[in-house]
Amino acid sequence: MKIGVIYSSKTGNTQKVADAILSGLPQNSAVYHVNEKPNAADFDFIFMGYWIDKGTADEEAVDYMKTITGKKVAQFVTLGAYPDSEHAKQSLVNGAACFGQNCEVVDSYICQGAIDPKLIEWMKQLDSDHPHAPNESRINRWKDASTRPNTEDLENAVTFAKRVLASLTS
Ligand SMILES: Cc1cc2nc3c(=O)[nH]c(=O)nc-3n(C[C@H](O)[C@H](O)[C@H](O)COP(=O)(O)O)c2cc1C
Structure with a gap:
């Protein structure tokens, strides 16, 4: 199974989470910034990372997310608000709606970012x-x-990656 970790990040927070997620995945997995424009069709599963801009996924991420169609995906997100806030919950829903047609978001991870x-x-x-x-x-x-993200956030991101992986292979 080929897994891609694809993210957008302006100031580096979401990139740190992307690197942590990669470290919890099989060796043949790879990480890409959205600007590298990896072909979404090349992956069996995608971990998609973005940061919250005005209550939804940032624009660079949205442009890429539209190109992902017919796939199961997991999303990971950083934002300034507290992850258990209503704003965070709504932002995750808004972000999940940015994927292309027939995608299923199987799991989400969210943490604060400076x-x-x-x-x-x-x-x-x-x-x-x-x-x-x-x-x-x-x-x-x-x-x-x-x-943020601090060591605990990054450890939780690794746990998230392993949990999603286990659900895919079970
Ligand atoms: C222009 C701008 C808009 C933002 N809008 C929100 C927002 O609506 N809600 C929120 O919780 N955080 C917001 N943030 C905070 C970022 O989502 C947060 O700092 C994130 O971790 C940045 O990720 P990055 O370092 O990967 O770019 C905003 C930040 C910027 C620069």
């Missing part, structure tokens, strides 16, 4: 009535995200 400091600087200057303006809970969330 938010680009440039975006934080921009948000810090917003008026207090803006939905992204800094307040205590947002500042705490940005701080919590700043060290």
Whole structure:
């Protein structure tokens, strides 16, 4: 079985998770950035990684995800919000809807990823009535995200990869 780990990443968080997932897979598996445009049809199974941009998969990922059709896939995701938040749950649903026709998402992994400091600087200057303006809970969330994905997140990603693999081969 040929497994591809294909991801989009702007600041490196999702790339770290992609590398962790690869480490839990058989030796003939390979990892690709979406910009390398691997042919989705070449894989028996795809682990698709993206980061959350405005509540759904980032644009580079979406462009690639559309090209995956008729496949079972697993998705892995990083975002600034807490992974158990409603925003995270909805983002996973929105992202899963970006795959091409007749795809089945068999499993998902999501963890926090440090938010680009440039975006934080921009948000810090917003008026207090803006939905992204800094307040205590947002500042705490940005701080919590700043060290992610951490070792535990990456270990959990390896466990996720092994679990998905076991479900495919059982
Ligand atoms: C332009 C932009 C939009 C973002 N939108 C969201 C969002 O809607 N929800 C969220 O939880 N995080 C959001 N984030 C945070 C990223 O999803 C998070 O930092 C992610 O780990 C970045 O992944 P990367 O390092 O692989 O690029 C946004 C970040 C940027 C730069």
